[in-house]
Amino acid sequence: MDQKAIMIAFDAFSFGLGATIASFLNVVIWRVPRGESIVSPPSHCPRCSSPIRWWQNVPIISWILLRGRCANCKEPISMRYPLVETLGGVLFLAAFWHYGWLAPLAWIWISLMIVGSFIDLDHQLLPDFVTVGGMILGVATSVAFWAVGEFTPWHFHNLTPNFFFVPPLQSLGGLALGFSLLWCVRFFGTLAFKREAMGMGDVFLMGAVGALFGPVAVIATLILSAVLGSIVGIVLILLAKVRLGGFAAIPYGPFICAGCLVWMFWGPGLVQWHLQLLLGK
């Protein structure tokens, strides 16, 4: 096999793995907030209870072949399932292109963000295993890479600074900054609106972003998520889906994740562009 064929095989593997894991994440998103086991019972149609066979459970493809309906009773299956699977495939592939052999660590965080975002959309809550899990992943990878000599406590050594792995002091500093910044937003927001402006889950999630990507990523993610949230909020108000002042009904977690993804793939470029704007060169 030549080089090109090998790369295509790795690309296909990344996409397929992402779609397959996202298929499992769909189960996690549905069952975990309901306190159900994620392993048993096996997947079944919620209406007719007929088990879903392996060939009916191939990510994306099965949904299309079954035309979005249960094979037995024709109950419609939500389009969200293939969409989440496609999202997983695309993000895993993008992470492989961007992070190369370090992509598996990015895949873990991407999986946690997918679960957190959709559970937050459905239930307005962010599970601890997503937020605290992200913090542990960030600090642990940082310390591990430091231990094998990839960086000194503050600076990179051998790794190219791709804005994923930050040295331990940046990881801990990012965690502290992300947590305290959103804690303040939550505290003063709650004072201003006289009701809970933001959940503690969002505070923990931003702590995780800081632990993984450092303090600069926290600032960038905060700005990006606020911009994205405002755009979506305005569109929803224009569509009369939510009333003005009904912002609490829009969960903030998915916007933190979207901002974080922008950072993961375009972070260095964004910093450069911003500095050019500031310094005028």
Ligand SMILES: [Zn+2]
């Ligand atoms: Zn059925």
